[in-house]
Amino acid sequence: MVLSLVDLCAQEVVRDHSSSPSWLRCVPRELYDALLRAAFSGCRPLAVGELVQRWPERRLRVSGERSGTGSGGTQPPNRLCIQALLLAVVRGLADHRCVLQFLDLCGLQRDAGGDPMGGWSLTVAICSMLGQARAGMQARGEALGARGEGERKRVLAMAREGEGVKRERAPRKREREGEVVMETSSEGEGVARTEEEKAVGVRRRMEQERRRGGGGVGGGGEGSGREESGAGSEEVLLQVRADLFVNARSWERVRTALSSPGPLRLTCRFLRVEELTVSKTRRLLELLPAPGLRGVDLRYSTLGMEGLSQLLPLLSSFPALGSLRLHYCHLDLRGSVTGQEEVLKKVALGLAQLPELRRLSLTALRLPGHLRLLLSSLARPLQVLELPYLSLSSADLAFLSCSHHASSLQRLDLSENRLDASSLPSIRRLLSQASSSLQHLTLCGCSLTDGLLGALLPSLTCCRALKSLSLALNPVSRAGLTQLVSCALGMASLRHLLYPSPLEEYQPGLPELPSSAQLLDWPLDELQDFTATATHLHSLARDRGRTDLVLTYDLLNYHHDLLD
Structure with missing residues (x-):
């Protein structure tokens, strides 16, 4: 990325922290964005803290998803910089120079590359920030109350002193033309109204009026506005938006952060839940603010169909939910269990109540023969459908190829569903329906042999928008692999191809039709030249002028989410 002159100058400015007192006093608000980008990219946590503490704009977005405010490109900020930012947000609540009202941290967590924060640790850090802000506001409120109480006692003492003076002067006698005259009040008490006493009375009445007016002694000054607004109240000074990662260890922290009032309010864009019970997941969904939640990811939990049927009605309260x-999650319907059809109908009804749903991912749920009931309940077509390890039947694939979802699919994942000659017509019809929209197709571990793959290639070439194709862990020979790559080179839109290792590179002893698990665990033949196949395929790509096409067989380092 070519840096602008402003960015280059910003990097030089934040490089030396000893000079920050000089430039922080005079830097215009228009340059804060460039300076924060430079502080993140150069890993300058002290500069990050000073800039955020006095942030001059109402909004700040810090993410690793795109170039923008504070992101420093597509790389997520360093862990130290994130911690400095969160601490500065808390300090900024008491800084009159900070006008920040909305902080967006979505997409900030990453699990690889540099030293970013993972999803769990970032969620815990954000919840700790909310707790620190709440405790700091309470401490300032208590200090303000103690200061007001001290002022009240001082005024009362001064008033008592004034009353004593009055009592001493009440019986004072005045001589008027040789006789003693006592001045009495309407109640019969002697009062001598000197100018000093009148001044004390005016001050007393002013303090009483201020207390009756609700301002509190010492609370009406200009410097008390922000502290008073948060102390002892539920006024929200700053909205924080983030992606939350919740598991058994972080659940209590997140629950406290969402349920306890304070100066910061936490909202969620994408929620990822791991290994939580149904009751805790329900409680979490009840605490989340309804606006803004766009996706829910439930993993490694013992939901069961009954638990899922209980959670789906709660999801319908989030109007923007587009991804599930x-x-x-242990949703297994392969056996004949009494009442499971009724539960499945409840699940289908719950899915029908999600009008904005565009992405549905069901991994290892074992729902053979039930795809029609689930997907036909959705009124609007899906754009992303991921069904790996679902034990799909021929009837499921036939329904999918004729459904209203087929022509709108942008991403389709049918990994680890065994495909054979009976299901091939449905797959070809599905690819024909999705030829103008499909961008990412994953058929890893689908038992595609040379014959099945060769019969499928004409349908693949018709997918004009296809950007990535994943075919790892399929039993394909070198000849079949060469045919696959030759076909892929003719697809102008294709940018990534994850191809399977040919059977000739494995040690002897593989079954005639090995499964994906056998291909994954079977050792490769050490006598084979593993680079020969890759070199040959890359030479084919160069000869066709396709240097823009990435060819790889490395399944472990290939993740289709990074292709977007």
Whole structure:
């Protein structure tokens, strides 16, 4: 990325922290954005803290998803910089120079590359920030109350002193033409109204009026506005928006952050839940603010169909929810269990109540023969459908190829669903329906042999928008692999191809039709030249002028989410 002159100058400015007192006093608000980008990219946590503490704009977005405020490109900020930012947000609540009202931290967490914060640690840090802000506001409120109480006692003492003076002077006698005259009040008490006493009375009445007016002694000054607004009240000074990662260890912290009032209010864009019970997941969904939640990802929990049927009605209260992922949630309908059809109908009804749903991911749920009931309940077509390890039947694939979702799919994942000659017509019809929209297709571990793959290639070439194709862990020979790559080179839109290792590179002893698990665990033949196949395929790509096409067989380092 070519840096502008402003960015280059900003990097030089934040490089030396000893000079920050000089430039912080005079830097215009228009340059704060460039300076924060430079502080993040150069890993200058002290500069990050000073800039955020006095942030001059109402909004600040810090993420690793795109170039923008504070992101420093597509790389997420360093862990130290994130911690400095969160601490500065708390300090900024008491800084009159900070006008920040909305902080967006969505997409900030990453699990690899540099030293970013992972999802769990970032969620805990954000919840700790909310707790620190709440405790700091309470401490300032208590200090303000103690200061007001001290002022009240001082005024009362001064008033008592004035009353004593009055009592001493009440019986004072005045001589008028040789006789003693006592001045009495309407109640019969002697009062000598000197100018000093009148001044004390005016001050007393002013303090009483201020207390009756609700301002409190010492609370009406200009410097008390922000502290008073948060102390002892539920006024929200700053909205914080983030992606939350919740598991059994962080659940209590997140629950406290969402349920306890304070100067910061936490909202969620994407929620990822791991290994939580149904009751805790329900409580979490009840605490989340309804606006803004766009996706829910439930993983490695023992939901069961009954638990899922209880959670789906809660999801219908989030109007912007467009993504639902269920990974390894023990939804198994392969056996004949009494009442499971009724529960499945409840699940289908719950899905129908999500009008904005565009992405549905069901991993390892074992729902053979039930795809029609689930997907036909959705009124609007899906754009992303991920069904790995679902034990799909031929009837499921036939329904999918004729459904209203087929022509709108942008991403389709059918990994680890065994495909054979009976299901091939449905797959070809599905690819034909999605030819103008499909961008990412994953068919890893689908038992595609040379014959099945060769019959499928004409349908693949018709997918004009296809950007990535994943075919790892399929039993394909070198000849079949060469045919696949030759076909892929003719697809102008294709940018990534994850191809399977040919059978010739494995050690002898593989079954005639090995499964994906056998291909994954079977050792490769050490006598084979593993680079020969890759070199040959890359030479084919160069000869066709396709240097823009990435060819790889590395399944472990390939993740289709990074292709967007």
